[in-house]
Amino acid sequence: MTLHTSIKRNAYYDSVTLMLLSRELQKLEGVEDVLVGMGTDLNLDLARDLGLATSEFEGLTPNDLFIAAKIDEAVISMKAVEDAFKEQLNKSAESESDEDYQAPSLRSAIQALPGANMVLISVPGQYAAAEVEDALDAGLHVMLFSDNVPVEDELRLKQKAVEKGLLMMGPDCGTAIINGKPLCFANAVRRGKIGVVGASGTGTQEVTVQVHKLGEGLSQVIGTGGRDLKEQIGGLMMIQGFESLIADPETELIVLISKPPAPSVAEKIYRIAKTSPKPVVIDFIGGDRAAIEAVGAIPCISLEDAAQKAVKALRGQAYEDFTGFSLPEVQIEEIVEKAVAKLKDDQTELRALFTGGTLADEAMKLLGVHQAIYSNIPLTPEMAIENLPAGRGHICLDLGEDQFTRGRPHPMIDPQTRTEFFRSHIDGQTGVILVDVVLGFGSYSDPAGAVAASVREIRQRLSKQGKDVVVIASVCGTDLDSQDLNQSIKTLEAEGILVMPSNAQAVRLTDLVMQRIKKGA
Amino acid sequence: MVDMAMNEMNAKSIADDLADFLGDHPGQLARVHSVFPHAVNLLIGEYELITLTNQGDIPPMGVLVDRGETFTKLIKTGDEILLDVDHFRAVSRAFTMDLRDAETWKTGSMLSIDGRPVADIARIRLTLIRWLAKQPAQGLLPLLPRLARQSLDHKPANDNIYSRYIANDLEVFTRAINISDWECALRLADRLIGFGIGSTPSCDDFLAAYLVILKIADRLNPGRFPWVPEFNQSIAHKAKNRTTLISATMLKHAADGKISQIHQQLIQTCLFNKNGELLHFADLVMKHGATSGGDFLLGLICALEWYQAAITNTEKEGERAWVEPNQPQPMPGI
Numbered sequence: 001m002t003l004h005t006s007i008k009r010n011a012y013y014d015s016v017t018l019m020l021l022s023r024e025l026q027k028l029e030g031v032e033d034v035l036v037g038m039g040t041d042l043n044l045d046l047a048r049d050l051g052l053a054t055s056e057f058e059g060l061t062p063n064d065l066f067i068a069a070k071i072d073e074a075v076i077s078m079k080a081v082e083d084a085f086k087e088q089l090n091k092s093a094e095s096e097s098d099e100d101y102q103a104p105s106l107r108s109a110i111q112a113l114p115g116a117n118m119v120l121i122s123v124p125g126q127y128a129a130a131e132v133e134d135a136l137d138a139g140l141h142v143m144l145f146s147d148n149v150p151v152e153d154e155l156r157l158k159q160k161a162v163e164k165g166l167l168m169m170g171p172d173c174g175t176a177i178i179n180g181k182p183l184c185f186a187n188a189v190r191r192g193k194i195g196v197v198g199a200s201g202t203g204t205q206e207v208t209v210q211v212h213k214l215g216e217g218l219s220q221v222i223g224t225g226g227r228d229l230k231e232q233i234g235g236l237m238m239i240q241g242f243e244s245l246i247a248d249p250e251t252e253l254i255v256l257i258s259k260p261p262a263p264s265v266a267e268k269i270y271r272i273a274k275t276s277p278k279p280v281v282i283d284f285i286g287g288d289r290a291a292i293e294a295v296g297a298i299p300c301i302s303l304e305d306a307a308q309k310a311v312k313a314l315r316g317q318a319y320e321d322f323t324g325f326s327l328p329e330v331q332i333e334e335i336v337e338k339a340v341a342k343l344k345d346d347q348t349e350l351r352a353l354f355t356g357g358t359l360a361d362e363a364m365k366l367l368g369v370h371q372a373i374y375s376n377i378p379l380t381p382e383m384a385i386e387n388l389p390a391g392r393g394h395i396c397l398d399l400g401e402d403q404f405t406r407g408r409p410h411p412m413i414d415p416q417t418r419t420e421f422f423r424s425h426i427d428g429q430t431g432v433i434l435v436d437v438v439l440g441f442g443s444y445s446d447p448a449g450a451v452a453a454s455v456r457e458i459r460q461r462l463s464k465q466g467k468d469v470v471v472i473a474s475v476c477g478t479d480l481d482s483q484d485l486n487q488s489i490k491t492l493e494a495e496g497i498l499v500m501p502s503n504a505q506a507v508r509l510t511d512l513v514m515q516r517i518k519k520g521a
Numbered sequence: 522m523v524d525m526a527m528n529e530m531n532a533k534s535i536a537d538d539l540a541d542f543l544g545d546h547p548g549q550l551a552r553v554h555s556v557f558p559h560a561v562n563l564l565i566g567e568y569e570l571i572t573l574t575n576q577g578d579i580p581p582m583g584v585l586v587d588r589g590e591t592f593t594k595l596i597k598t599g600d601e602i603l604l605d606v607d608h609f610r611a612v613s614r615a616f617t618m619d620l621r622d623a624e625t626w627k628t629g630s631m632l633s634i635d636g637r638p639v640a641d642i643a644r645i646r647l648t649l650i651r652w653l654a655k656q657p658a659q660g661l662l663p664l665l666p667r668l669a670r671q672s673l674d675h676k677p678a679n680d681n682i683y684s685r686y687i688a689n690d691l692e693v694f695t696r697a698i699n700i701s702d703w704e705c706a707l708r709l710a711d712r713l714i715g716f717g718i719g720s721t722p723s724c725d726d727f728l729a730a731y732l733v734i735l736k737i738a739d740r741l742n743p744g745r746f747p748w749v750p751e752f753n754q755s756i757a758h759k760a761k762n763r764t765t766l767i768s769a770t771m772l773k774h775a776a777d778g779k780i781s782q783i784h785q786q787l788i789q790t791c792l793f794n795k796n797g798e799l800l801h802f803a804d805l806v807m808k809h810g811a812t813s814g815g816d817f818l819l820g821l822i823c824a825l826e827w828y829q830a831a832i833t834n835t836e837k838e839g840e841r842a843w844v845e846p847n848q849p850q851p852m853p854g855i
Contacts, residue, residue, distance in 0.1 A: 010598065012555040012765070014557065014720060014721075015659070015660055015717065015720075015723060015726075015813040015816070019681065019718055022718065035682065036718060037717070038715070038718075038765050040716065041715060042716035043715065043722070046716070049686070050682070062762075062763065062764050105533055108575070108587045124801060409800065
């Protein structure tokens with residue numbers, strides 16, 4: 001083995017590049033040890049300590065790069081090491097070339113991509129309005145992922161978008177599929193004839209997933225942001241999206257999804273629905289059914305129901321409210337029997353831990369008939385989680401709400417928040433755990449695995465008290481999603497989790513189990 | 522190949538210290554010191570560096586340029602640039618840069634917002650630690666569990682020779698600072714400045730975070746940490762001959778409490794801005810920072826440990842009062 005040093009005067013490379021280069025050089029056959037660094041005294045000390053110093057170190061300055069190597073010259077020459085360094089450096093430079101260019105401003109992004117007609121903005125809320133303004137001025141549609149944007153700004157920007165005939169999806173818009181391109185959180189679904197305008201992220205995802213499962217596809221999926229149908233905004237983007245889909249030749253049927261709008265906003269939407277030349281399915285989750293029917297639109301009782309009715313109406317088939325299960329009643333009864341048999345008498349409480357806000361909201365509305373549920377997004381103020389008596393009662397949480405995501409990623413991205421809630425909110429009095437598992441673009445790589453791990457941990461803990469727990473889940477995902485729908489279901493079922501084909505069915509099964517527990521108690 | 526056609530570009534932002542410098546020294550001739558794909562350093566005299574960047578992170582004495590192409594196609598080391606208040610021009614006529622519409626970025630704007638309660642800072646520090654534990658363990662990051670003094674679920678892998686070699690010195694340095702034994706810390710800094718890979722060696726990035734946090738604490742509590750000015754200036758002085766010019770410049774600015782914009786925003790979020798998006802800025806520092814982001818973040822986590830212990834932040838009559846821990850609170854009106 002012989003020592004060699006190669007020196008590059010006044011050469012500057014960033015740390016990550018040099019670290020990677022160093023690692024690559026170390027892999028070369030015939031290289032026993034190698035150190036790459038700037039010629040600072042301390043780096044030279046390290047080289048000396050490693051036995052890599054040569055006389056060429058004399059005269060090195062902190063601004064010189066050195067490659068010190070111990071090599072077997074029978075296998076490799078120092079020139080070959082230097083050549084490998086240059087080659088890796090070129091590769092690194094290529095990877096940092098224009099293709100990886102991160103535009104410092106919207107203006108330079110537009111210059112770099114002159115054909116773009118939409119911009120996705122995700123900057124801290126306080127800076128978002130100015131970016132949106134610039135984008136609209138440049139004639140670009142906008143998807144605004146940022147939240148914490150003042151409502152006055154939202155109104156002004158949406159008014160501007162409408163004037164220019166542009167979309168301004170957001171703020172806090174997490175789901176859209178435009179011309180087949182998924183934006184932020186969206187599932188991989190086939191293209192088709194059903195267009196969706198949604199004011200709720202996971203609600204929209206659930207409908208698109210169910211449409212895909214039923215064999216149809218989506219033309220466009222337009223998000224509006226959660227505040228759009230409030231009085232202050234007046235549904236500007238729901239209306240803009242709705243009218244865009246009416247005009248879109250690829251769209252043959254339109255689905256509108258939102259929590260119940262302000263009455264004045266609902267009125268505007270109904271007026272458009274009344275004159276729409278295309279069939280309109282409306283799921284204003286818990287909204288006014290009679291008003292929807294009165295304008296000739298199709299009302300729904302759940303997100304799954306909206307998808308089913310949309311598909312059937314598109315195919316010209318008869319439809320009615322879907323209130324049941326995909327499985328036969330007898331089989332459901334068996335599942336309920338087995339589930340309840342697992343539980344002790346004092347296991348009476350529900351813990352619903354959702355990552356999707358609309359799915360949590362739908363769960364509470366479907367369960368609300370029979371169960372009193374406390375929540376951080378309560379259906380009525382008295383059911384706020386703060387009013388939970390002595391910490392005991394049924395709980396349904398939207399873990400994606402701001403209070404749980406401050407300073408940490410959304411639980412659809414990072415399951416840690418829900419993992420912690422499994423630990424802190426499940427105890428010996430919990431009878432049923434209800435969860436959603438949301439797959440798709442932007443979501444965690446293995447959300448089912450994370451839920452399964454939490455359930456395993458909970459069961460181990462409860463087994464010390466001689467107890468088990470019923471866990472019910474639905475997977476919002478398609479066979480095209482990268483997380484592998486079938487594998488996700490298998491992972492959950494392997495942990496004894498009851499996996500239902502939709503959020504609505506998971507909630508109904510939960511309701512049946514809870515009612516049976518109540519009777520038993 | 523360097524493109525010799527005349528290129529025109531516009532400055533989007535200019536650091537206020539550079540704007541002042543140009544006003545005071547019109548018609549300076551600078552030499553291109555180093556060229557990276559998204560940044561160029563210009564050298565004036567022997568020690569003054571100006572940085573042009575086309576990524577979002579503008580450093581002190583820097584200009585953010587609204588231009589898509591990499592600089593390596595435009596400019597090469599040794600080129601001469603004429604600097605004026607309104608524009609920069611390459612003597613080779615390869616490019617001109619118009620500064621007239623550039624917004625001025627305030628390098629020292631960190632002290633304008635109310636401070637966070639110490640409990641918040643502790644929570645933020647923990648969030649940063651957990652997040653950092655999941656990032657690629659390059660540079661000094663394999664030392665995260667040891668220096669953050671936390672057992673972590675996600676233990677960084679990819680131990681490297683540099684981090685192994687410096688682990689003890691770094692740990693002793695953080696302990697010395699934690700007990701405000703600044704003379705000991707200063708001696709230990711001799712073992713850190715200039716150590717590590719890259720044009721800003723890892724330990725310099727680590728130290729930069731400390732210097733900025735120390736400077737902020739000193740400004741918020743005049744006279745409470747009398748050793749900070751001397752400590753910071755000593756580090757900056759030592760760096761002049763012990764590390765690369767780029768890194769020494771970074772440490773000089775950090776000693777004055779100045780750091781690049783993304784790093785500044787992250788620190789603001791940690792210490793001041795209640796609505797900032799912590800992990801968004803941490804991610805930007807990690808990915809796009811002008812320095813080695815992970816090493817800086819590790820330094821920040823360690824410096825925040827000192828900050829929490831050294832300062833307790835309480836609200837008094839609607840204002841923030843800064844007091845030493847374990848000291849009795851002054852009564853309202855006294």
